[in-house]
Amino acid sequence: MKIHLTYMAQIKTIIGIGKETVEIDDSAHAQDLINLICDKYGADLEKLLLDDNKRLRRVILLFLGDEQCFWDDNPALTDQQQVTFMSPIAGGA
Amino acid sequence: MADLTDHELARYEWQIDTPGFGPERQQLLKDATVLVSRVGGVGSVVAYELAAAGIGNLILAHGGNIKPSDLNRQLLMTHEALGTPRIESIEKRLKDLNPHINLSCVNANINSDNAEELVKQADVVVDCAPLFEERILMNKYVVKYNKILVEAAMYDMDAQVTTIVPGKTPCLNCLFPEIPPAWKRKFPVFGATSGTIACMGALEAIKCISNYGDTLAGKLLLCNFHDMEFTKVKIKRDPQCPVCKHIS
Structure with missing residues (x-):
């Protein structure tokens, strides 16, 4: 199936694009999608998204x-489905 | 019953004329106290809009002196005031705009020594701080004293705004239960980006105080100014949130 992804804030900075559509198994859940994009974009994204236990x-x-x-x-x-990932922002001063 | 002077009725005439607003809601703005911290890229414009709208009492907290790199977005600072305390410039510019409101200016950022006392005095807090430590601190006392917190934040060309009503909406700690390890004090910003989300935050504060229109309570407005896309999403309380789980 196709999933339409939107990336915001520092996630977008690391990935380099704000939107994309990915293909994933029809039985996939949200955690599968997160694993997919971490595998696709590498260590910097994984470090931002996942903790030491590989949880979001x-x-x-x-x-x-x-x-x-x-x-x-x-x-x-x-x-x-439309899925949005956003890293926390506090821009401010 | 509104108790506005002739000058105030004239000064705020164009917003009082907004359908459904009227002098009674203007009186609510006059009677209100709003804390804005900090008063930089976002907070400068929030404070300016709230002063223009006639919020009767503004508490403004911001430490440090004006640097050249402030001037692309901190619109209450001026070139000629470089090197002087930011809070002096903030006070002067707001008094120039509206000398009829009360300003309480604090030459310090929100910290563990001043947060509780400053939040306690306010009806609404507009959170414009660049560090999560300051934001989480204000949230803690907003929940403790049942205040309203308007959260306005940006990074690069993205921004967000929401309104936190303790016991009814997620608090900031529900959304961010830990200090984000990747957040850095310095971030890319155009003044027009911070200023735009600031205007939205100021409008949220005005609407909350005057009970006017629908607010973003329980909803997060996501703004992508690069592509001019705006999305409103529902946010959830964390039933395990140590800050707000005990209130309903």
């Missing part, structure tokens, strides 16, 4: 459509 850092915001999703929820993905 709690400070990374993940949205499926317009709903926030926690790592532990690990919902199933659906074809043509």
Whole structure:
């Protein structure tokens, strides 16, 4: 199935693009998608997204459509779904 | 019942005329106290808009002296004031704009010594700090004293804004339960980007105080100014949040 990804903030800086569409198994869940992009973009992205236990850092915001999703929820993905990853920002002064 | 002077009715006439607003809501702005910290790229414009709108009492916290690299975005600072305390420039520029509001100016950033006292005095806090340590500190006391927190933040060409209502929406600690290890104090920014999200934050504060329109409570507005794309998403409370799990 196809998943439409949006990257924001430092994630976008590391990946170098703001949007892409990826192919993933029809049975995939959110955690599979995160593993896929970490494998695709390498150590710098993995360090930003995942902790030492390879779990999504709690400070990374993940949205499926317009709903926030926690790592532990690990919902199933659906074809043509919009998924947004955002790293935390505090720009300010 | 509104108790606005003739001068205030004239000064704020064009916003009082906004359909559904009126002098009673303007009175709510006059009676309100808002804390803005810091008063830099985002906070300068927030403070300027709130002063222009007639928020009666502004508490402004920002330490340090003006540097050349401040001047692309910190719009309350001036070239001729380089090297002088930022807070002096902030106070002067706001008084020049609106001498009829009360300013309480603090020559320090939010820290563990001043956060509780400053937040306690405010009805609404507009969080414009560049460090998560300061943001999390303000959030802690916002929840403790049941204040409203407007969160405005940006990085590069991306930005976000939301409104936190303790017990009803996620608090900042729900969203960011730890200090993000990758966040750095220096970040890329155009003044127009920080200024745009600042105007949205100021409008949230105005709407919360005057109970006017729908706010972003429980929703996060994501802004991609590079491609001019805007998305509103729902955010969730963390049932295990140590800061706000005990209130409903």
